[in-house]
Structures are given as C-alpha cells and as structure tokens.
Amino acid sequence: MKKIKTFLIFFLLFLGGVQLLASCPNALINMQFEVNENTKTSSITKTFPKINNITAKTNLSDLIIGIYLEGTSYNKALGIYNGTGAPVNLGNYSLKIAFNGGGTFGAELVLSGTIANDAFYVIVNDDAGASLLAKADLVYAGTCLNFNGNDAIALYNNSSKAGIIDKLGDENNSAIWGEGATFVRKKDNISGPSTTYNSSNWEDYGEDEFDVFDNAIILPIELLSFNAFSNNQKVELNWSTASEINNSYFTVERSVDAENFEIIKTVSGAGNSNSQINYSATDNNPLSELSYYRLKQTDFNGDYSYSKIVAFENSSEIMSLKILNLYSKPNSINFTISNPNLENLSYEIINTLGKVLISSKVENVVKKSNIVVSDNDLSHGIYFIKLSSSKETVVEKVLF
Numbered sequence: 001m002k003k004i005k006t007f008l009i010f011f012l013l014f015l016g017g018v019q020l021l022a023s024c025p026n027a028l029i030n031m032q033f034e035v036n037e038n039t040k041t042s043s044i045t046k047t048f049p050k051i052n053n054i055t056a057k058t059n060l061s062d063l064i065i066g067i068y069l070e071g072t073s074y075n076k077a078l079g080i081y082n083g084t085g086a087p088v089n090l091g092n093y094s095l096k097i098a099f100n101g102g103g104t105f106g107a108e109l110v111l112s113g114t115i116a117n118d119a120f121y122v123i124v125n126d127d128a129g130a131s132l133l134a135k136a137d138l139v140y141a142g143t144c145l146n147f148n149g150n151d152a153i154a155l156y157n158n159s160s161k162a163g164i165i166d167k168l169g170d171e172n173n174s175a176i177w178g179e180g181a182t183f184v185r186k187k188d189n190i191s192g193p194s195t196t197y198n199s200s201n202w203e204d205y206g207e208d209e210f211d212v213f214d215n216a217i218i219l220p221i222e223l224l225s226f227n228a229f230s231n232n233q234k235v236e237l238n239w240s241t242a243s244e245i246n247n248s249y250f251t252v253e254r255s256v257d258a259e260n261f262e263i264i265k266t267v268s269g270a271g272n273s274n275s276q277i278n279y280s281a282t283d284n285n286p287l288s289e290l291s292y293y294r295l296k297q298t299d300f301n302g303d304y305s306y307s308k309i310v311a312f313e314n315s316s317e318i319m320s321l322k323i324l325n326l327y328s329k330p331n332s333i334n335f336t337i338s339n340p341n342l343e344n345l346s347y348e349i350i351n352t353l354g355k356v357l358i359s360s361k362v363e364n365v366v367k368k369s370n371i372v373v374s375d376n377d378l379s380h381g382i383y384f385i386k387l388s389s390s391k392e393t394v395v396e397k398v399l400f
C-alpha cells in the first residue's frame with residue numbers, strides 16, 4: 001500500500017522567487033535556501049510538478065474514486081481514496097466498467113488488501129509505460145482497466161445494499177468525456193461518494209500527468225500565503241487561508257538553522273471555512289541575523305501539517321518590494337504596493353495555468369500605492385499577482 005505524500009504546491013516555477021505554500025513533515029525532497037540581497041524575505045524553493053488541489057481531509061462516509069488517468073496508448077490508471085478516518089478492508093469493494101454508453105456495468109475487478117486512512121490505492125493497466133507502472137499498488141491485466149474516454153467506471157461496496165457507491169462518467173451516454181485526461185477530484189466539492197457524475201467536481205491536469213499519484217494533496221487548510229517582514233524592529237508574520245476544515249490552531253515557529261524550531265506564538269484557527277481568512281502574529285524579539293519561520297497547523301483531532309519555511313534577514317539597511325493588503329471583491333482584485341526604493345514597477349495577473357491575463361505598469365513612483373484591478377472577463381478562482389522591478393519580483397496568491 002502506498003501512502004500518497006501530502007504536498008500543497010503552488011507551482012509557476014518560471015516566475016522566479018515564487019513561494020511554495022505548504023509542505024508536509026518527513027518529505028524526502030531537495031531544498032535550496034535563497035536570500036536576495038535586495039530583500040528582507042526569501043523562501044526555500046523546491047521543484048515539484050504542477051499539481052494543485054484534490055480531496056479534502058475529512059471523515060467521508062465511504063471510499064471514493066479520487067484520480068482517473070486515461071492517457072496515451074495503454075496508460076490508464078485509477079486512484080481509490082480513503083478519507084473515512086480509519087483503515088478499510090478492500091475485500092468488500094470492486095470496480096466495474098460500462099462501455100460506450102451501453103447502460104450496464106460489467107467486467108468486474110474485485111479488490112483486496114487494506115487501504116490506510118488518508119491514502120490512495122493506485123491501480124494501473126499492465127500494458128502502461130514504465131513510469132506509470134512505478135506508481136501502482138496493483139498492476140491489472142483485465143478489461144476493467146482498459147477503459148477509453150467514453151467508458152463509465154463505478155466503485156461498488158459489496159457489503160452495502162446500495163451496491164454502487166461512486167461513479168465517474170455516465171453509463172447511458174456514449175459521448176467522449178475523459179479522453180487524454182488526468183482527472184483529480186476537487187477537495188472543495190467532496191462530502192462523500194456519489195452515484196451521480198458531475199464534471200465540475202473534477203480538475204483536468206492534461207494527458208499523462210503521472211505525478212498526480214506522488215503529489216496529491218490531502219490537507220485540512222488551503223494556504224494562500226505566508227510572509228514575514230520587518231516592522232519597527234519586530235517581525236510581522238502574515239498568512240491567509242482560502243478554506244479550512246476542522247482547523248483548531250496555528251503555531252508560529254522560528255529557527256536559526258531551518259531544522260530545529262521553537263514556538264513563538266499560537267493563533268486560533270477558524271474551524272471550518274470556505275472563504276478567505278487573514279491571520280497575523282508578531283515576533284517581538286527577533287533574532288539579530290538570518291532566521292527561519294514556519295507555520296504548524298493542527299486539527300481538532302491532533303493531526304498537523306507544516307507550511308513552507310520563510311527565511312528572514314534582520315537588517316535595517318535592506319528595504320524590499322512588497323504586496324500588502326491583498327484581497328478581492330465581487331468585481332475587483334485590490335492590493336497595496338510598498339515601494340521603499342522608489343523603483344519603476346509593473347504587475348501581472350496570472351491564472352493557475354500560467355497564462356498572463358492582465359499586464360500593466362504602475363503609473364506613480366511613490367512609496368505606497370493602492371491598486372484596483374477590475375475586469376469583467378475574470379472568472380472566480382485563484383490568481384497570482386506578480387509585481388516586478390528591475391531588481392526584484394514578488395508573487396502573491398489571491399482567491400477571487
């Protein structure tokens with residue numbers, strides 16, 4: 001059984017200096033510390049694929065299909081997710097397929113073994129490529145894993161009177177819906193398994209995105225940002241969440257070496273929320289040299305996860321570019337620019353696919369300016385604000 005690593009990854013690696021927004025403990029990854037001479041803040045940068053968000057860490061009523069991959073040739077795979085809060089015996093479950101809108105599920109694959117809580121069970125077609133086969137808990141040669149983009153798939157709990165508990169696709173419709181796709185279940189839309197397929201509950205990462213099986217996220221909060229900056233010889237720490245599930249509290253931790261951390265503040269969480277919440281804490285006695293900060297988020301049941309690590313250099317001579325007071329309204333994105341060095345600036349609004357939607361120069365070269373971006377073509381979702389000068393680039397994330 002393979003435990004899916006829990007990373008919350010904000011990609012856009014081409015932006016430079018982009019900050020990762022969440023990571024989990026015990027992850028085996030390559031880290032590099034970067035401190036810009038022209039800024040007081042920096043982050044640990046890590047290279048990951050562009051995986052974003054999927055299932056929510058909560059007690060679901062039963063197992064669900066969490067990942068679907070229908071790629072080139074025989075690259076076909078499914079990920080069964082357990083979010084029930086306890087290990088589950090897979091011997092009571094099976095998968096069936098309905099071909100070409102034929103209306104009847106058949107070609108049964110009876111599962112076996114045990115799936116741990118907060119884990120995926122990954123099933124891969126035996127003729128898939130080596131890179132995909134390496135992700136498998138089960139390599140299967142039968143018809144059930146030979147689906148195409150118009151074949152519906154159902155998960156059955158054979159100990160339940162209901163039988164079918166979760167479904168992907170429509171067994172009565174032969175239209176193409178999942179060809180050349182890597183579908184990942186969106187965390188915001190999950191309350192449990194469903195026998196009605198709704199395409200809006202899934203996010204498509206494109207063809208043959210095998211890394212979803214390594215970097216699917218199962219986190220109780222969606223962290224938009226975490227930053228540290230100087231304020232009157234103190235260090236202000238600000239962070240924002242887009243959503244929270246059973247979030248009890250945050251612990252702000254500090255370190256001199258990015259390995260051994262001490263607690264400096266505890267801040268209560270919101271419990272459950274589907275809207276943006278802004279938090280702050282102050283380190284009244286910061287270290288005199290380079291220091292590192294991170295957030296530890298703890299659930300009501302005691303489970304916890306860690307944010308990115310923010311490196312902070314306590315030097316009064318260094319002044320940096322910042323995006324402050326970032327928030328959204330129904331028809332606009334609003335933020336304040338701190339420009340202490342009076343540089344010529346420009347900003348971009350970028351979507352999660354990396355496409356620049358809005359690009360503009362900041363007209364007035366002043367230390368602080370308020371920006372309001374109004375565009376009727378912007379749909380609701382997550383965007384990145386990229387602010388640039390000749391020396392620095394700052395990127396923040398906003399839920400619109």
